[in-house]
Amino acid sequence: MNFKYLRYIIIAILLALLTGIIAPILTTYVQTMNIDRRYVYLMVMIIGIIFWVFLGTSIVRYLRQSEQRLISSWHEVLTALISWGFACGVALYKAPAQTWIVVPLTLFGTAILLGSLALFQPINLDHESATDQRNSKRLRWLLTLVTIIGLVLGTLTVNLMAGLLIATTVLLIADPKWPTVLIRYQRQLLQDRLRENGIVVNDWTILNRLPGIKSILLEKSGVLTEPVASIYSVKSVDDRYSDHDVIGIAAGLLRNFASPLSSGFAKYAADQEIDASEVSEPEKIALIGVSGVIHQERFAVISAREALKNYAVSAEVLANYQAIGNSVSYIVDGIQVIGIINYGTPLKYSLLEIDRMLVKRGIRTQIISADAMGSVHGLTEMFQSASYVKAGLSPKDKTLMQMTALQTEDSMFITNQQIPHGMPDRIMMEVGDSLPIVDAQLKDLEQLEVVLKAADKLTYLNQRHLRWLNVGIMFLILMGLLIGVGLGNWIILAPIIAVVIRLVVVAFLMYQMRD
Numbered sequence: 001m002n003f004k005y006l007r008y009i010i011i012a013i014l015l016a017l018l019t020g021i022i023a024p025i026l027t028t029y030v031q032t033m034n035i036d037r038r039y040v041y042l043m044v045m046i047i048g049i050i051f052w053v054f055l056g057t058s059i060v061r062y063l064r065q066s067e068q069r070l071i072s073s074w075h076e077v078l079t080a081l082i083s084w085g086f087a088c089g090v091a092l093y094k095a096p097a098q099t100w101i102v103v104p105l106t107l108f109g110t111a112i113l114l115g116s117l118a119l120f121q122p123i124n125l126d127h128e129s130a131t132d133q134r135n136s137k138r139l140r141w142l143l144t145l146v147t148i149i150g151l152v153l154g155t156l157t158v159n160l161m162a163g164l165l166i167a168t169t170v171l172l173i174a175d176p177k178w179p180t181v182l183i184r185y186q187r188q189l190l191q192d193r194l195r196e197n198g199i200v201v202n203d204w205t206i207l208n209r210l211p212g213i214k215s216i217l218l219e220k221s222g223v224l225t226e227p228v229a230s231i232y233s234v235k236s237v238d239d240r241y242s243d244h245d246v247i248g249i250a251a252g253l254l255r256n257f258a259s260p261l262s263s264g265f266a267k268y269a270a271d272q273e274i275d276a277s278e279v280s281e282p283e284k285i286a287l288i289g290v291s292g293v294i295h296q297e298r299f300a301v302i303s304a305r306e307a308l309k310n311y312a313v314s315a316e317v318l319a320n321y322q323a324i325g326n327s328v329s330y331i332v333d334g335i336q337v338i339g340i341i342n343y344g345t346p347l348k349y350s351l352l353e354i355d356r357m358l359v360k361r362g363i364r365t366q367i368i369s370a371d372a373m374g375s376v377h378g379l380t381e382m383f384q385s386a387s388y389v390k391a392g393l394s395p396k397d398k399t400l401m402q403m404t405a406l407q408t409e410d411s412m413f414i415t416n417q418q419i420p421h422g423m424p425d426r427i428m429m430e431v432g433d434s435l436p437i438v439d440a441q442l443k444d445l446e447q448l449e450v451v452l453k454a455a456d457k458l459t460y461l462n463q464r465h466l467r468w469l470n471v472g473i474m475f476l477i478l479m480g481l482l483i484g485v486g487l488g489n490w491i492i493l494a495p496i497i498a499v500v501i502r503l504v505v506v507a508f509l510m511y512q513m514r515d
Contacts, residue, residue: 003062005118008055012111015051020104045092048103052085055110071125072117073136073175076143080171081110084495087164091492094161105496112499113172116506120175126187131462132180139176139470143477146170150481158491165491166484173480173498178509179469183461185513190454190461197450200441206427208462210412210455213363213427217405219415220369220391221327222260223431223445224379225345229264229327238338244274246331246339252277253292253301253331257284258434260345261301261329286418288395289329297333301341303370303395304328327371345371347379350446357449358385368401370394414445476505 059078088106147170155163194201201207218224236246251269254262255276269276279292289302304327331339358365364387367379376391383389390401399420406413412427413419419428419435428438431445442448479501484494 003058003117005114008058009111009114009118011051012107012114015047016104016107016111019047019107020101045103048088048107051107052081056081071177071181072120073140073177076140076171076175077113077117080168080495081113083164083168083171084109087161087168090159090161090164102492105492109496109499112496112503116499116503119503119510120178120181120506124185124188124192125181126184126191128180128184132184135466135470136177136180139179139473142474143170143174143176146477146481150484154484154491162484162491165494166481169484169494169498170477170480172495173483173501174473174476174505175502176473178505179466179473182469182509182513183466186461186465187458190457194451194454197447198443199447199451200433201439201451202436202441203439206439207451207455207458209427210452211459212410213412215364215366215387215405215408215411216358217366217368217402217411217413218445219417219431220367220371220376220379221345222416223414224351224367224383225260225347227260227263228267229260229343229345231264231268231341231343233342234268234339235342236339238336241338243339244272247272247274248277249294249299250301250331250339250341251275252279252294253282253290253299255279256282256292257290258432261341261343264343264345265341284418286420299338300332301329302332304330347382348445349382352382354445354448355383355385357452361452366405367391368393368398368405370398414442414448476501 056078059074059081063074063078084106088102091102147167150166150170151163153163154166191201191204234243234247234250236243241249247269251265251274254265256279266276277294279294281298282290282292284290285300285302289300291298291300291302293299327343327345329341329343330337331341363385365383365385366388367376367383367386367390368388369376369391370393371391376389380386380389388405393401402413402420403423405411406424406426409426412429413423414429414431415435416431419437427440428435429440429442429448429451430438431442433441435441440451442451480498483497484491487494487497
């Protein structure tokens, strides 16, 4: 249900004009006819009462149907209108002749109040967190306390009407929800900017945890390296197959799965003018490689360490390749190794900026890889933030060391590979888009700086910025009390001044929330 703001604003303005302009004319007219003018006053009061009851009933119905979607503090608004109505009733009871002033002013003030409520309708809001609710609750308690103080102070020093008008002024001048609504809007803008940068965040709570991160575990291949591997050589080590054959077999197996090696090998095979073999039943072997069936025989491209464990491989040949800093994968059939792929993945020199950023933030990095030791030599010189670098591991040892590196709560993991079972519950990010279970997905590691800056901004919004907004609301609440107390005989104008100030503040807030 949507509240009919415009309808009630128009009715309030028309009734204000009717009671403020026509009623005095009618009063003069009935005097010439010897009719008691109290009937005119009574008519004006009845008009005001009918509007008040109708408006109050509509607000109560709106509250019942829209409790979870309320932007403004409608309970405080309803309380203020009731208090305002009672104050007007007391004023008219004591001085009926003032009816043509009190009722129009009240109706006009109500129109301004409804206008401020209609204007403050930001539609793009982040969810309201428990912290947001606690903040609004604290301000609501402060508003209630100052309202009671104003009511008691005005009643004891002047009369009940003054106390009610002071309480009304305090309730109308500010909304305890304004700070959290503004923060929620700015949080949503921050999330939208991340989406515009192509960053997918599956768990937004990580932005609250990122400022406490002191250690990042990084996957090397595809994260710290270029997305396309450089293929140096592909050699057959089985007399049954030529170099041409093993290149075709490997090209067919690798093209079914996205990886730096797959991209580089597709280019290598095309340059050699060799067609990829047709593969059926392609399968990704977690942390090991890929396999598939070619001509009713299963072949696979697997890591060198896996080949050493399960196939007859010359350790001397493998050592020769690894000594020059290249990565090695083996092409195998069901029995033995039939070919060797010698390749490398160049490091991204654009990571220098990321490294400087991490050093400035005091974040250390750890790189644990199954690639050859030589492939990380340049990394240790290039990455000043690297506190631990280890390569040449078997898939099992690599997983165990990664689990150890993630034992502390101030650590996180950035990868582009399948996450092994049993990893600690830490922030997980992927460079790519194949792991929807991770907390966030980046196009490349350079976007990490964007995410960290967003986390810093969120911390600023939730803490320092929110604190200053709260101070502003506290100031307005106290201002409402001072206006009510300080106007003296003009106290009937206090709620009008309050709603005008409220409208100005709302207009300023909406200006701040413009896109």
